[in-house]
Amino acid sequence: MQTRKLRNLEVSSIGMGCMGFSHGYGQIPTEAESIRLMQKAYNEYGCTLFDTAEVYAAFENEILVGKAIKPFRDKIILSTKYMPKALPGQDIPEGKLSRKGLRMAVEGSLKRLQTDYIDLYYEHRVPIESNVEEMALWMGELIEEGKIRAWGQSEPTLEQARKAHAVTPLSAIQNEYSIMHRTSEKEIFDFCEKNNVGFVAYSPMAGGFLSGKYNKNTEYKGDDVRRVITRFAPENVEKNQPLLDLLNNFASAKNATPAQISLAWMLHKKDFIVPIPGMRKDERMAENFGASNVVLPDDEFNKIEEELAKITIYGDRKDSDIQKLGTIVTVAKS
Numbered sequence: 001m002q003t004r005k006l007r008n009l010e011v012s013s014i015g016m017g018c019m020g021f022s023h024g025y026g027q028i029p030t031e032a033e034s035i036r037l038m039q040k041a042y043n044e045y046g047c048t049l050f051d052t053a054e055v056y057a058a059f060e061n062e063i064l065v066g067k068a069i070k071p072f073r074d075k076i077i078l079s080t081k082y083m084p085k086a087l088p089g090q091d092i093p094e095g096k097l098s099r100k101g102l103r104m105a106v107e108g109s110l111k112r113l114q115t116d117y118i119d120l121y122y123e124h125r126v127p128i129e130s131n132v133e134e135m136a137l138w139m140g141e142l143i144e145e146g147k148i149r150a151w152g153q154s155e156p157t158l159e160q161a162r163k164a165h166a167v168t169p170l171s172a173i174q175n176e177y178s179i180m181h182r183t184s185e186k187e188i189f190d191f192c193e194k195n196n197v198g199f200v201a202y203s204p205m206a207g208g209f210l211s212g213k214y215n216k217n218t219e220y221k222g223d224d225v226r227r228v229i230t231r232f233a234p235e236n237v238e239k240n241q242p243l244l245d246l247l248n249n250f251a252s253a254k255n256a257t258p259a260q261i262s263l264a265w266m267l268h269k270k271d272f273i274v275p276i277p278g279m280r281k282d283e284r285m286a287e288n289f290g291a292s293n294v295v296l297p298d299d300e301f302n303k304i305e306e307e308l309a310k311i312t313i314y315g316d317r318k319d320s321d322i323q324k325l326g327t328i329v330t331v332a333k334s
């Protein structure tokens, strides 16, 4: 696979979002199957960016990812995230959003991931009350100590990104981004471009919607966020059909799939964007990683943009909806 830069970190142009191996999309695979898939991502497709977080299934996902990447730890970029809110067993008098809280979190992640450094460490869902300059200073200390190689923010405001970057340069911003959800396009992309900050796109397949393989009758079970996010409400699935029609038209003309067109579109958009789809089946990996070989020339890309401007998107993926499931620890923005 081709590579891209998140500031100084070189990663495959498409990474692997590992959250779904432990939670968020219903029935999880066995541990052995999850490890097989993650190892296949590296061994067969050359995927070198693996993303997890301490909050995913309350530490379980980090443990799983640590086991999977062990044979090739030093060949990949491992990203995880500090949750600025106490998780089970993390209650300290200073509160989690403190220097001590951050250091406690990083030590826990290092242990669970069975590594002595984290390549890219994010502040997860930067809350409004976070003193980002202070956080940047503390992250800078961790970089100096070699515990992390670089840091980033997930879902910061532009102001939070600017302030933090001025203290300790950010290597990446990780936000939700897909052909269905483009709120980062203006200000955050400008910021990334001007400051040599990478952009990691989470939920780049809009939870699978962009594959066109789900319909209004698809049933979701357990902790599957698609039970509650409005993008998957039956009426919105129907109303968003024009977007799938657009992807399908380009897909058939290029002998590709809608999932691949949506990823190729993003890769063409900016050279600092790296999507991290969640994939728990062999065929999904073949399809999604295969998108790195689908080239959209400028005229085709522009045509998609032109058509996209005429399409209204219905529904989204909001934490306030996900919280209704009661299965995910999130930090709400006020």
Ligand SMILES: NC(=O)c1ccc[n+]([C@@H]2O[C@H](COP(=O)([O-])OP(=O)(O)OC[C@H]3O[C@@H](n4cnc5c(N)ncnc54)[C@H](OP(=O)(O)O)[C@@H]3O)[C@@H](O)[C@H]2O)c1
Residues within 6 Å of the ligand: 016, 017, 018, 019, 020, 025, 051, 052, 125, 154, 174, 175, 201, 202, 203, 204, 205, 206, 207, 208, 209, 211, 213, 259, 276, 277, 278, 279, 280, 281, 284, 287, 288
């Ligand atoms: N920073 C944050 O706050 C934040 C929030 C959410 C996620 N993330 C990170 O971003 C990663 C990706 O997010 P996500 O899991 O929501 O991404 P996503 O790829 O948009 O959605 C994953 C879902 O789409 C399905 N899917 C993916 N490719 C498909 C394909 N080609 N055909 C059919 N279905 C397909 C998957 O199915 P299967 O599971 O059945 O394979 C899974 O159910 C996470 O793993 C996590 O690391 C970060």
